[in-house]
Amino acid sequence: MQCDSCGKKEATVHLTEIVNEKVTKLHLCEDCAKAKGAEMEEHFGLSDLLAGLADLGSSVSPEAVSAVKCQSCGFTYQDFKKVGRFGCSECYEAFRKQIDPLLKRIHGTNRHIGKVPLSTGPAGPVPEEKKNLQDIKSLKSLLEKAIQSENFEEAARLRDSIRDMENKNKSGGAAK
Numbered sequence: 001m002q003c004d005s006c007g008k009k010e011a012t013v014h015l016t017e018i019v020n021e022k023v024t025k026l027h028l029c030e031d032c033a034k035a036k037g038a039e040m041e042e043h044f045g046l047s048d049l050l051a052g053l054a055d056l057g058s059s060v061s062p063e064a065v066s067a068v069k070c071q072s073c074g075f076t077y078q079d080f081k082k083v084g085r086f087g088c089s090e091c092y093e094a095f096r097k098q099i100d101p102l103l104k105r106i107h108g109t110n111r112h113i114g115k116v117p118l119s120t121g122p123a124g125p126v127p128e129e130k131k132n133l134q135d136i137k138s139l140k141s142l143l144e145k146a147i148q149s150e151n152f153e154e155a156a157r158l159r160d161s162i163r164d165m166e167n168k169n170k171s172g173g174a175a176k
Helices: 030-035 037-043 046-055 062-067 077-083 096-107 127-148 152-170
Strands: 013-019 022-028
Touching: 022 030, 127 152
Parallel strands: none
Antiparallel strands: 013 022
């Protein structure tokens, strides 16, 4: 299939939008997709998807939602729906009641359970999780020392402790 824009290259980006039973398809090569990035975002926007998902099953009145405003940057929830992004990191707290159900619908949960960077900011892990990460880091340091000193029994014990703590963190349980 050829690119709908230039007609020369093979189309590698395929977008389909269905609005009120009207189907719009766009097939673009990589170069044309990059060149039309802003235009495509306007037409096939992520913000439209997020806005639609955010409104599904909402039990909060639109007036109450529009009154919510981020104290830090002044962004409103309507701004988020229009742009598809928050204005600052404080918006996550300001709009928590509105985005929690949205995150649950999109990801199945509103709690991050993936990898966590060692240096985390204010939105990082809760203190118990942070302590567990620090414990694992110190155990890994002890493991390295045990290996260097050829104390393999201690190294095996430390390895098993690290593995247990990491498995408990992955499953959401607290490590001891």
